[in-house]
Amino acid sequence: MYRYDGFDREFVHARVAQFRQQVERRIKGSLTEEEFKPLRLMNGLYLQLHAYMLRVAIPYGTLQSRQMRQLAYIAERWDKGYGHFTTRQNIQFNWPRLKDVPDILDALADVEMHAIQTSGNCVRNVTADHFAGAADDEIADPRPTAELLRQWSTDHPEFAFLPRKFKIAVSGSPIDRAVTRAHDIGLRMIRNVVGEPGYEVCVGGGLGRTPMIGSVIRDFLPEADLLPYIESILQVYNAIGRRDNIYKARIKITVSEHGIEAFRESVEQRFRIQRETFAGEHQALLARIGAMFAAPVWIEAPTGAFDAALARDPVFRSFVDTNLHPHRNPDYAIVTISLKAHGATPGDATAEQMRVIAGLAERYGHDEIRISHEQNCILPHVHKRDVPAVHAALREAGLATANVGLASDIIACPGMDYCNLATARSIPIAQDIATRMKERGDERHIGDLKIKISGCINACGHHHVGHIGILGLDRAGVENYQITLGGDGTETAALGERAGPGFAADDVVPAVERLIDTYLELRSDDDEAFLATYRRVGMRPFKAALYPDTAAAAGR
Amino acid sequence: MARAFRPSILTANDLLDGDVVYLARDGAWTRRSAEARLFEDEDEANRSLAAAESQEDAVVGPYLAAAVPGGQLGPEPVHIREALRATGPTNYCHGKQTGR
Ligand code: HEM
Ligand code: SF4
Numbered sequence: 147m148y149r150y151d152g153f154d155r156e157f158v159h160a161r162v163a164q165f166r167q168q169v170e171r172r173i174k175g176s177l178t179e180e181e182f183k184p185l186r187l188m189n190g191l192y193l194q195l196h197a198y199m200l201r202v203a204i205p206y207g208t209l210q211s212r213q214m215r216q217l218a219y220i221a222e223r224w225d226k227g228y229g230h231f232t233t234r235q236n237i238q239f240n241w242p243r244l245k246d247v248p249d250i251l252d253a254l255a256d257v258e259m260h261a262i263q264t265s266g267n268c269v270r271n272v273t274a275d276h277f278a279g280a281a282d283d284e285i286a287d288p289r290p291t292a293e294l295l296r297q298w299s300t301d302h303p304e305f306a307f308l309p310r311k312f313k314i315a316v317s318g319s320p321i322d323r324a325v326t327r328a329h330d331i332g333l334r335m336i337r338n339v340v341g342e343p344g345y346e347v348c349v350g351g352g353l354g355r356t357p358m359i360g361s362v363i364r365d366f367l368p369e370a371d372l373l374p375y376i377e378s379i380l381q382v383y384n385a386i387g388r389r390d391n392i393y394k395a396r397i398k399i400t401v402s403e404h405g406i407e408a409f410r411e412s413v414e415q416r417f418r419i420q421r422e423t424f425a426g427e428h429q430a431l432l433a434r435i436g437a438m439f440a441a442p443v444w445i446e447a448p449t450g451a452f453d454a455a456l457a458r459d460p461v462f463r464s465f466v467d468t469n470l471h472p473h474r475n476p477d478y479a480i481v482t483i484s485l486k487a488h489g490a491t492p493g494d495a496t497a498e499q500m501r502v503i504a505g506l507a508e509r510y511g512h513d514e515i516r517i518s519h520e521q522n523c524i525l526p527h528v529h530k531r532d533v534p535a536v537h538a539a540l541r542e543a544g545l546a547t548a549n550v551g552l553a554s555d556i557i558a559c560p561g562m563d564y565c566n567l568a569t570a571r572s573i574p575i576a577q578d579i580a581t582r583m584k585e586r587g588d589e590r591h592i593g594d595l596k597i598k599i600s601g602c603i604n605a606c607g608h609h610h611v612g613h614i615g616i617l618g619l620d621r622a623g624v625e626n627y628q629i630t631l632g633g634d635g636t637e638t639a640a641l642g643e644r645a646g647p648g649f650a651a652d653d654v655v656p657a658v659e660r661l662i663d664t665y666l667e668l669r670s671d672d673d674e675a676f677l678a679t680y681r682r683v684g685m686r687p688f689k690a691a692l693y694p695d696t697a698a699a700a701g702r
Numbered sequence: 703m704a705r706a707f708r709p710s711i712l713t714a715n716d717l718l719d720g721d722v723v724y725l726a727r728d729g730a731w732t733r734r735s736a737e738a739r740l741f742e743d744e745d746e747a748n749r750s751l752a753a754a755e756s757q758e759d760a761v762v763g764p765y766l767a768a769a770v771p772g773g774q775l776g777p778e779p780v781h782i783r784e785a786l787r788a789t790g791p792t793n794y795c796h797g798k799q800t801g802r
Contacts, residue, residue: 173718175759193762195787196798197720226796241796243719491793562783563791571786573793623781 157301158255161262165189166248173245190261191247194564200239200247201264202254206274206292206316207235209515211504216257218500224250229500231485231493233519233557233608234313235273236264240564262300267308269299269380273315275323276518279439280480280526282472286335286343288318290436291372294428297435298373305380309387310395312380313352320637325519327351327360327639328611330397331379334637336366343369349379349409350401351639353605358398359639361406363413369432371417374424378416382409442512444475445529452479452530455537464590465537465548479530481511483523483540484547484555488584492558492576493521502543510536519608521557522550552589553597553662554580557608561601561618562625568601570618570625571651575599578655592662594675598633611635613677614661615642616654627654631661631688632680643685645692657692664691707744708768711735711777712754713787714761722787722798723761725750731761733798735788736776740769 168185171177177185186192190201202217209217217237221229224246225239232238242250254260263270272292279287295314299305305312315329326332332348345367351360367375379397386404388394394403401409455462471480483503486492495503503523507515510532516524528536540546549555556579559565561572576599583589598612602619609615615630627649630642649657662676664687669679680688712725716733723731724738732738741747747766754764772778779785790798 173759178758179762193715193720195783196722196790197715226794245718562786563793568783571792573791577793620782625782 154258155255158258158260158262159252161189161260162248162251162255165251169244169248184266186247187265188262189247189251190264191242191244192265192566194240194560194566195562196564197241198244198247199564200242200250200261201232202237202239202259202261203264203271204235204237204259204517205271205296206278206289207276207517207519208278208289209517210513211508211515213257213259214500214504214507214515216253216259218497218504220250220253221497221500228494228496230491230560231495231517231521231523233521233559233606234271235276235517235519236271237517238560240560266306267310267312268306269295269302269308269312269314272296272299273313273324273329273519275317275319276516276520276524277323277471277480277526278318278516279441280473280478281319281321281323282474282476283321284319284474285337286318287436287439288316288324288333288335289439290432291318291333291335291345292316293435293439294373294432295376297431298376298428305384308380308384309389309400310392310397312383312397314376322635322637322639323518325608325611325635325639327637328353328357328608328635329360331376332360333372338366338368345369345372347375347379350398350406352396352398353608353610354396355393355603355605356396356399357605357610357641358402359641360398361401363406363410370426370429371421372432373428374420375413375417377424378413378420381416381420382412386412442514442527444478447477447529447531449477449530452533455534459534461541461548462534462537465546466533467590468548468550468552470533473527477530479528479533481525481528481533481536482518482550483525483545484550485522485545486549486555486580487544487547488549488554488580489577490580491573492556495523499543499545502539502545506536506539519557520555522555549589551594551596552583553592553595554583554589556580556597556599557612558599559601559607561599561607565601565606567604568618569603569620570601570627572599572601572607572616572618575616575618575627575651575654579658582655582659586659591672592666592676593672594677595662596635596677597658608635609633610641611639612642613680614658616658619648621648625651627651629654629657629661629692631685632677634677645685645689646696647693660691660694661688664688707747708780709740709742709770709777710747710766711738711740711769711779712747712750712764713738713767713784714754714764717758717760717762720762725754734776735779738769738777740771740777741766 317324347364348360511525558576562568600607611633633642726732768780769777
């Protein structure tokens with residue numbers, strides 16, 4: 147696990163001390179809000195609808211138990227006893243008071259966490275596959291790369307004021323669980339024909355107002371060229387990215403306005419110069435970082451307890467079915483803890499739940515926890531013999547919901563219940579769909595289905611890449627929900643297609659059910675997932691199901 | 703073209719805890735929308751807004767939000783966003799609802 151060195155620690159504490167003084171000056175009135183706002187945003191502090199909100203980075207989604215316990219402590223001491231895990235591998239506290247924020251930041255710094263660069267037009271928290279270092283399908287652990295990028299980008303003077311925010315994601319597996327194609331830069335670790343490690347580099351992906359799937363700018367970048375190449379991309383973007391119009395400022399617009407070929411040419415030109423200026427130091431650093439992410443010492447023990455529980459207990463069986471993923475060590479499993487109990491707020495965890503998860507990680511999971519962009523928690527390394535005990539403990543804590551990857555495992559942004567920019571609520575829609583799925587009782591039969599909900603076009607809830615995407619809009623002061631179909635955030639990335647006119651809040655659940663029922667009728671067999679059926683049959687039958695009146699009228 | 707003025711309440715967030723506040727009939731800031739003053743007159747509303755904007759040490763981001771007189775419960779905000787600000791989030795009894 148990466149541990150801060152002396153420099154990191156001093157840097158973070160010094161930033162907190164600075165911010166403490168700024169908060170004091172703001173409270174005394176010697177700083178105006180206009181002066182203070184950029185300062186607080188630099189420290190992850192937003193003002194939302196009902197309160198301040200503090201956004202804390204969880205670099206590449208990795209946490210240790212002591213960090214999780216500290217988040218629990220913060221939630222209890224300074225917030226309302228819970229936290230919200232987001233699609234960006236951050237945690238948001240929804241109710242901190244201004245004067246307490248420096249204390250919260252100090253408490254975070256004590257466990258090597260912070261809120262730096264969780265806001266503003268800089269390189270944001272670098273995200274990675276939440277199964278990093280554990281998945282059986284992985285080529286290499288993406289976290290050393292993410293950590294190298296984090297260190298390089300933190301407080302980088304040249305890139306503190308980019309045209310707009312900048313998001314980088316890294317995947318170490320051909321199975322893309324990090325949505326790399328919807329990031330400003332998406333990196334996929336690959337090997338070239340002679341087996342050397344490197345990256346496929348994508349640029350110009352993004353969601354929001356103008357969603358785009360990233361384009362490959364380099365199909366093989368040798369590992370040693372990573373920083374000079376990324377720096378070249380940022381330099382070109384910094385120079386030619388638009389600053390005249392905030393809606394055209396993201397790199398996706400720069401790339402699409404100039405064309406990927408011209409953009410690539412500019413980057414390659416910069417890169418030829420950049421590469422000379424980079425000494426080999428960052429490669430030595432990458433090696434040092436890599437060593438810190440070495441795999442734990444695996445336990446060697448029989449897995450009989452697992453097989454026995456599987457044979458005996460149907461509840462355990464269904465948990466294993468959905469919430470376990472194959473581990474690179476066949477005696478181990480990756481256990482996903484769903485934060486999507488039917489009817490609960492997606493991504494929320496109470497302090498008590500955080501402590502349970504911390505305890506399980508410590509006792510059974512080599513002290514590692516991950517947060518996924520799908521707003522769930524993961525124990526990446528659990529020996530199979532311990533999975534029954536983990537499951538039993540999760541059941542006791544109300545955390546054993548066996549729905550990972552199913553219709554009720556919904557991503558939802560905070561929406562208008564919290565967010566200042568929202569045009570509609572997302573949480574109650576997610577709650578209603580999940581509750582209905584439980585009543586129907588057939589979500590296992592339905593199978594793999596990703597529903598993603600955003601409360602405005604900023605798309606924090608990833609709706610464009612949901613198999614069913616739901617976007618909340620404001621139609622003359624009334625919440626209205628637009629449905630998109632066929633989105634995909636994985637290695638076969640695609641943007642969802644708009645189905646038609648929006649639905650009133652009360653009509654969303656029935657509309658989703660009509661889509662599901664249509665799919666069940668149309669699928670070739672039980673193994674054909676919703677997305678595959680959609681790709682095979684297209685929009686038409688789904689559209690007809692969504693708008694039966696229009697379809698009937700057209701048929702008349 | 704200036705938008706036609708609609709009767710409004712004056713609202714902001716409290717500097718210290720971010721809670722939603724309203725300018726009350728007695729000129730103080732209140733946390734209850736029911737106690738908010740409903741401005742029927744545009745000039746008066748704008749004067750109060752300007753005064754609120756200078757209270758940097760008390761509130762953040764004051765603005766006028768359309769509202770209707772409502773009944774005994776006092777002015778009711780028109781837009782759903784303002785309705786949510788007045789009551790708190792839907793998913794928990796965590797916001798202003800707790801005080802009710
Ligand atoms: C204080 C609340 C938030 C604010 C003010 C906010 C603001 C924004 C804005 C303005 C955009 C659009 C950026 C663009 O198109 O240039 C955006 C995109 C996004 N945000 Fe948020 N957001 C908030 C909360 C969240 C939360 C809770 C999540 C995670 C659940 C999140 C994750 C994302 C993601 C994934 C995107 C789209 C990816 C992209 O940048 O293209 N945000 N956000
Ligand atoms: S999508 Fe819109 S409503 Fe949802 S969190 Fe992002 S900015 Fe807020």
